[in-house]
Amino acid sequence: NAGVTQTPKFRILKIGQSMTLQCTQDMNHNYMYWYRQDPGMGLKLIYYSVGAGITDKGEVPNGYNVSRSTTEDFPLRLELAAPSQTSVYFCASSYDSGGGGWSPLHFGNGTRLTVT
Amino acid sequence: AQSVAQPEDQVNVAEGNPLTVKCTYSVSGNPYLFWYVQYPNRGLQFLLKYITGDNLVKGSYGFEAEFNKSQTSFHLKKPSALVSDSALYFCAVRDTLKTGANNLFFGTGTRLTVIP
Secondary structure, eight states, X not given: OOOEEEEOSEEEEOXXXXXXXXXXXXXXXXXXXXEEEETTTEEEEEEEEEETTEEEEOSOOTTEXXXXXXXXXXXXXXXXXXXXXXXXXXXEEEOBOSSXXXXXXXXXXXXXXXXX | XXXXXXXXXXXXXXXXXXXXXXXXXXXXXXXXXXXXXXOTTSOEEEEEEEOSSOSEEEOGGGOEEEEETTTTEEEEEESSOOGGGOEEEEXXXXXXXXXXXXXXXXXXXXXXXXXX
16 A cells, blocks of 8 residues: 655756646545645645545645646646745645545655756 | 644653653634654654544554643653654644635644654
8 A cells, every 4th residue: 555656756947847746645535735845834735635626725826736637646737947946845635524534644755846 | 813833943852751842723613633743755644633532642653642722732742752753743733714625734843853
């Protein structure tokens, strides 16, 4: 059971380039999330999804896009990379039945992105 | 506004001594509170949660947390620290304002160092 898998582990981008951070989970969780972690700032929510085809903005969505075409996959797209997007990105998933049953968030190991 | 605060960036404790990592929260309604731990180059791992019930919550690896409603605190504790407990610890509160969101607001983290 792999849990939440993120690729790549590391990436260096030049300003203005674009890229997609991949995230997949094999726990059949309906909720998925993207967070960024900056030193001394904790984790900030970028986007989240409550199920396939449904996404919504978090605290810091500017400069990012997401899609959720399947339950398993939740890619994060950076269209025009900026130095302010240098960060560590974490994907997470959780389960919520809507009837009281839910799980804590399960995190991937992160993608370290540097924009120069 | 919903938030958690971790007032200490760094906590040092001798091996075998009890440890406490502090967290206070601000939330509308009943709080769902969590502690996560992060080891170097890894994602966050769930330790324990408080939803309702006993104010003393037991979690993984011998950790426990005490919920105090009057002081709006949720401090993480362990009776006897191990060197392997050295890591970054995050307190988090579940979003209760955004219906169906299920996401977490994280504190800025406390780095725990256990000295042999």
